Amino acid sequence: MNEQTDFSREDAMLADAATKGPVGKALIYTRLSGPGWLQGAITLGGGSLAGALYLGVIAGYDLMWLQPIAMVLGVIMLSAISYVALSTGERPFQTLKTHISPVLAWGWLIATMMANIVWCLPQFALGTASVQQNLLPSTNSDTGKIIVAITILIVASVVVWFYNSGSKGIKAFELILKGMVGIVVLSFFGVVLAMTFEGALDWGKIMAGFVPNLTYLFEPVPSLAASVSETGEYRDWWTNMIAGIQKDRIITAFATAVGINMTFLLPYSMLRKGWGVKHRTLAIFDLSIGLIVPFVLATSCVVIAAASQFHGNSADVTQMLQDGKTDSSEVKEYFKFLDKRILEESPGASEPELLAARESLPESDKQIAAMLVGRDNFALAGTLEPLVGRTVAQTLFGVGVLGMAVSTIIILMLINGFAFCELMNVPPEGTMHRIGCFIPAVGVLGPFFWGQAAPALAVPTSVIGGAMLPIAYLSFLLLMNSRRALGDAMPTGIRRVVWNTLMIFATAVAGFGSAWGLLSKGTIGYVALASIVVMLLLGVGGFIKKQSQN
Numbered sequence: 387m388n389e390q391t392d393f394s395r396e397d398a399m400l401a402d403a404a405t406k407g408p409v410g411k412a413l414i415y416t417r418l419s420g421p422g423w424l425q426g427a428i429t430l431g432g433g434s435l436a437g438a439l440y441l442g443v444i445a446g447y448d449l450m451w452l453q454p455i456a457m458v459l460g461v462i463m464l465s466a467i468s469y470v471a472l473s474t475g476e477r478p479f480q481t482l483k484t485h486i487s488p489v490l491a492w493g494w495l496i497a498t499m500m501a502n503i504v505w506c507l508p509q510f511a512l513g514t515a516s517v518q519q520n521l522l523p524s525t526n527s528d529t530g531k532i533i534v535a536i537t538i539l540i541v542a543s544v545v546v547w548f549y550n551s552g553s554k555g556i557k558a559f560e561l562i563l564k565g566m567v568g569i570v571v572l573s574f575f576g577v578v579l580a581m582t583f584e585g586a587l588d589w590g591k592i593m594a595g596f597v598p599n600l601t602y603l604f605e606p607v608p609s610l611a612a613s614v615s616e617t618g619e620y621r622d623w624w625t626n627m628i629a630g631i632q633k634d635r636i637i638t639a640f641a642t643a644v645g646i647n648m649t650f651l652l653p654y655s656m657l658r659k660g661w662g663v664k665h666r667t668l669a670i671f672d673l674s675i676g677l678i679v680p681f682v683l684a685t686s687c688v689v690i691a692a693a694s695q696f697h698g699n700s701a702d703v704t705q706m707l708q709d710g711k712t713d714s715s716e717v718k719e720y721f722k723f724l725d726k727r728i729l730e731e732s733p734g735a736s737e738p739e740l741l742a743a744r745e746s747l748p749e750s751d752k753q754i755a756a757m758l759v760g761r762d763n764f765a766l767a768g769t770l771e772p773l774v775g776r777t778v779a780q781t782l783f784g785v786g787v788l789g790m791a792v793s794t795i796i797i798l799m800l801i802n803g804f805a806f807c808e809l810m811n812v813p814p815e816g817t818m819h820r821i822g823c824f825i826p827a828v829g830v831l832g833p834f835f836w837g838q839a840a841p842a843l844a845v846p847t848s849v850i851g852g853a854m855l856p857i858a859y860l861s862f863l864l865l866m867n868s869r870r871a872l873g874d875a876m877p878t879g880i881r882r883v884v885w886n887t888l889m890i891f892a893t894a895v896a897g898f899g900s901a902w903g904l905l906s907k908g909t910i911g912y913v914a915l916a917s918i919v920v921m922l923l924l925g926v927g928g929f930i931k932k933q934s935q936n
Contacts (some may be wrong), residue, residue, distance in 0.1 A: 391511040396418060396660075397664075399414050399417070399418060400414075400418070400664055400665070400668065402414060403415060403668075403753060406913050407574055412671070415668050415671045415672070416674075418668055418672075418935075419668075419671070419672040419675060419676055419779075420557075420655075420672065420676075421652060421655040421656045421659060421661075421669070421672060421673075421676070422652060422669075422672035422673040422674070422675065422676025422677050423564045423567055423672075423676035424652075424655050424675060424676075424797055424800070425464065425648055425651065425652060425673065425677045426567045426676045426677045426680045426681060427567050427793035427796065427797050428493075428645070428647070428648055428679065428793070428794050428797035428798065428801070429457075429645070429648065429681050429682055429791050430680060430681060430685075430789075430793065430794070431505075431642060431790050431791065431793070431794030433505070433508075433645075434643075434681070434684070434685055434790070435512075435688060435787065435790055436640070437453070437635065437639040437685075438453065438684075438688035438689045438692070438762050439635075439688055439689075439692045439760075439761065439766065440470070440635050440684040440692070440761075441453070441635055441639060441689050441692070442606075442688065442689040442690065442691065442692025442693035442694075442696065442697060443692050443693070443696045443697060443759075443760060443761060444610075444628070444631055444632055444635055444697075444758065445602060445607045445610075445632060445635075445693075445697070446591075446595075446609050446697035446698065447588075447591045447592050447594070447595035447689070447690070447697075448492055448599065448602055448607040448608070448609075449595065449602060449607070449620060449636070449639075449689070449691050450592065450596045450689060450690075451595065451596045451597060451598045451599075451641050451685060452636060452640075453639050453643055453681070453682070453685045453686070453689070454596070454678075454682045454686070455598065455910050456639060456640045456643035456644070457540065457643045457644065457677070457678055457681050457682060458678065458858065459644075459891070459892040459896075460509065460644025460648070460677075460864060460892070461644075461673050461677060461678055461856075462644050462650050462888045462892045463649070463859050463862065463889060463892050463893070464644065464648070464649065464673055464677070464887065465669070465670045465673060466862050466863070466885065466889055467649055467652055467653055467862045468652055468653060468656055468666065468669040468670070468673070469666055469669075469729075470653070470862055470865045470866060470871070470872065471652075471653030471656060471657060472653075472656060472657075472661055472662055472665055472666050472669060473663055473666070473808055473872055473875035474742030474872065474875075475657070475662060475663075476873060477653070477654065477657065477808065478650075478653045478654075478862075478865075479494070479495060479707060479808045479812065479869055480863050481865065482494065482865065483703055484871075485865065485868050485870050485871040485926055485932055486861055486864050486865060486868065486925060486929050486932065487618050487924055487925040487927075487928035487929065488651065488873075488928075489862075489921055489924045489925065489928070490860070490861045490880065490921060490924070490925040490928075491856060491861075493652075493811075493857055493921055494646070494649075494650065494854065494857060494858050494861065495793075495805055495808055495809065497646050497854040497857075498646055498647045498649075498650045498801065498802075498805050499802060499805045499806070499809070500826075501645065501646060501647050502647055502798045502799075502801055502802040502805070502826050503802070503826050503828065503829070504827060505647075505794075505798060505829075506795055506799075506826040506827075506828070506829025506832065506837070507828075507829045507831065507832035508832055509791045509794045509795045509798070509829060509832065510535055510538060510539075510791070510829045510830050510831075510832035510833055511833045512787060512791040513534075513538050513787070513788050513792055513795070514531055514534045514538065514832075515537045515787075515833070515898065516783075516784045516787035516788045516791065516832040517534045517784070517852070518530060518531065518786025518789060519784075520780045520781070520783055520787065521780070521781065521784035521785070521788065522534075524870065529666075530874070531834070534833075535830050535833045535834075536830065537828075538791070538892050539790060539796065539827060539830045540794045541792060542792060542795045542799060542827075543799075543824070543827070544878055545562055545796050546733050546796055546799050546800055546803075546820075546823050547820070548562070549726070549800060560704040564676075566811060567676075567680050567789075567793060568616075568680075569678045569785060569786070569789040571683050571684045573782050573783070573785050573789065574683075574684050574687035574688055574691070574782075574786050574787030575683060575684075575687050576785075577687060577691050577779075577782050577783070578687045580778070581691065581694060586694055587690065587694055592690055602632065603632070603633070603636060604629055604633075605625065605629055606625060606629060607632075608627040609697065609698050610628055610698065610754075610757065610855070611625075613698065613753065613754050613757065614628065614754060615625075616750040617748070617750045617751055617754060618750070620727065620730070620731075620751065623727070623730055624727075624751075624754055625708070627723075627726070627758075628758065628905075631758060633821060633902065633903075633906070634903075634906075635903065636899075637899055637903040640895075640899050643681070644855070645855070646854050646858055647801045648859075649855075649858040649859075649862075650801055650804065650805060651800065651801045651926075652673075653799075653880075654804040654814055655800075656669060658814065663875070681832055682841075682870075685855055691766055692761070693764055695766060696761050696765075696766075697757075698757055700753045700756030700757050702716070702761075702765070703716050703717065703756035703759050703909030704718050706754060707720075709844050715760075715761045716760075716761065716765070719759045719760060720755055720759050721744065723755035723758055723759070724744050724747060724751070724752065724755050725740050725744075726764065727747065727751055727755070728735055728740055728743045728744070728747070749813075766783065768839065774920070795826075795829065798826050798829075799823040799824065799826050799827065800823060801921050802822050802823060802825050802826050803819040803820065803821075803822035803823035804819070805822065806818065806821065806825065808818055808820025809822075815907065830930070846898060853895050854918075855900065856896040856897040856900050856918070856922075857892040857921055857922070857925070859889070859896050859897075860893055860922060860925055860926075861887045861891060861925065862889075863886075863890065863893055863901075864925065864926070864929040866885055866886070866889060867882075867886070868929065868932075868933065869933070870933060870935070900915075900918065901915060904918075
C-alpha cells in the first residue's frame with residue numbers, strides 16, 4: 387500500500403513537472419532523481435582518481451577537455467540504454483539475447499561480472515590506505531589494516547542490504563549514495579578552492595585546457611616538449627615514450643568515465659525503481675545531474691591540483707633521492723625510466739652496469755624521467771600542506787578518497803547481484819540478488835594482495851572490460867533501431883537521425899579507443915581485437931536476420 391502511494395505521488399510530481407518551466411521542472415526532477423547518482427558513485431572510484439591524477443602529471447592543463455568529453459559520450463549511450471529499457475519494460479539482457487544476438491548478450495554479462503569482482507580488490511586497498519595514511523595514522527599496522535578493511539566491508543554490506551528491502555530501502559540507498567558522491571565532489575572542490583585563495587592556480591590556462599586539441603593524443607604537450615628538446619640525440623626516444631604514456635592514460639580516462647558494468651547497472655536500477663515510459667525524460671536529466679556534474683567537477687579538480695603541483699616538476703623526486711627514499715614508488719619508477727633509456731643505448735646491460743650508468747646520464751634525461759613519474763593521492767595531499775595545513779590537507783583527501791572507494795565497492799556489489807540473477811535466470815531480487823552482491827566481497831583481500839595480484843589481474847580485466855565497451859554500445863545502437871524490440875517506441879524521423887548520429891559517433895570513438903589500446907598489448911591484444919570483430923559481425927548479422935523475421 388505504501389509503495390502504491392509512493393508511485394501515485396511520483397506520478398503526480400511528473401504531471402506537475404510537465405506544466406512547469408525549465409527551472410521548476412529541474413527542481414522536481416532533482417527530487418525524483420536516483421539511478422544517475424548510482425552511476426556517479428561507481429564512476430568516481432579509484433580508476434577515475436588515478437586517471438585524473440596522472441593526466442595532470444603528464445599533460446598539465448592541456449587535457450582538461452578529455453574526461454568531460456568522455457563522460458558526455460558515455461551519457462549519450464546511457465541515455466539510449468535507458469530509453470530502450472524504459473520503453474520495453476524488459477530486463478535488457480533478455481531483450482538483447484532475444485532481439486539482437488545471444489553472443490553479444492553473454493559477452494556483455496561475463497565481462498561485467500569479471501570486472502566487478504577484480505575491480506573490487508583495488509577499491510578496498512584504496513579505501514583502507516586512505517584511512518591508514520590520511521585519516522587515522524594510528525591504524526597503520528597489520529592489525530589496523532584488518533580492522534579497517536572489515537569495517538569497510540560491513541558498511542558496504544549494510545548499505546547494499548538496504549537496497550533489497552523494498553522501495554523505502556531503495557530510497558535510503560539512493561540518499562546514502564548521493565551523500566557519498568557529494569562528499570567526494572566537495573572534498574576535491576575544497577582542495578582547488580584553497581589553492582585558488584593562495585594564488586597557486588592560473589585559471590586562464592585552466593580554462594584554455596577545456597578546448598579540445600587532438601594533437602595531444604599522439605605527441606607530448608608543449609610544456610613537456612620543451613624539456614624533451616633538451617635531451618639531444620634521444621629527443622625522439624623520449625617523445626615516443628611520453629606519447630605512449632599519454633596514450634595509456636587517455637585510454638584509462640575514457641575507460642573509467644563509463645565502464646562496461648555501468649551499462650549493465652543503469653537499466654536494472656531504473657526498472658527496479660519502477661520507472662517506465664513516462665520517466666524517459668527524467669532519466670536523461672537524472673544522468674546529467676547525477677553523473678556528468680559530479681564526475682566533471684571531481685575529476686577536473688584532481689587534474690587541476692595534480693597539474694599545479696607535479697606537471698613539469700622534478701623537484702619532489704629529486705628531494706626523495708637526496709633523502710635516500712629509494713624504496714618509494716616514485717623513486718623506483720624514476721629508476722625504471724632511466725634504465726629504459728640506458729638499455730636503448732646499451733642493450734643487455736647488467737644490473738651493476740645499469741647502476742653505474744644512471745650516474746653518468748645527462749641531467750636533462752634525469753629531469754624528464756622525474757617529471758614522468760606517477761604520483762598518488764597521498765603525495766598530492768602532502769604537497770597541499772603548506773597551503774591549508776597538514777590536518778586539513780590530509781582530511782580533505784582522506785575523506786574524498788574513502789568516499790570514492792566505498793561508494794564504488796557498494797555499486798560493484800549491486801551490479802554483480804543483477805548480473806548473477808541473469809546468469810541464474812531468476813528475477814533480480816531477493817536472496818539470489820543478495821548472493822550475487824556478496825561475490826565481489828572477496829575484494830576485502832585487496833589491501834593484502836592487490837599489489838602482488840595487480841599485474842596478473844588488472845591487465846586482462848582492463849583489456850576485457852575496455853574492449854567490450856564498444857560491444858555494449860553497438861548492442862544498444864542496434865536495439866534503438868529494432869522495431870522488433872521497441873515496436874512503436876522506436877524513434878522515427880528527425881529523432882531517429884539525431885539518436886543515430888550521436889550513438890554512432892560515441893560507438894566509433896569507443897571502438898577507436900578499444901582498438902588503439904589493444905594493438906599495443908601484443909598477442910593478447912590482437913586475439914582480443916579479432917574476437918571483438920567477430921562478435922560485432924555476429925551481432926550485426928543477428929540483428930539483420932531477426933529484423934527480417936518481422
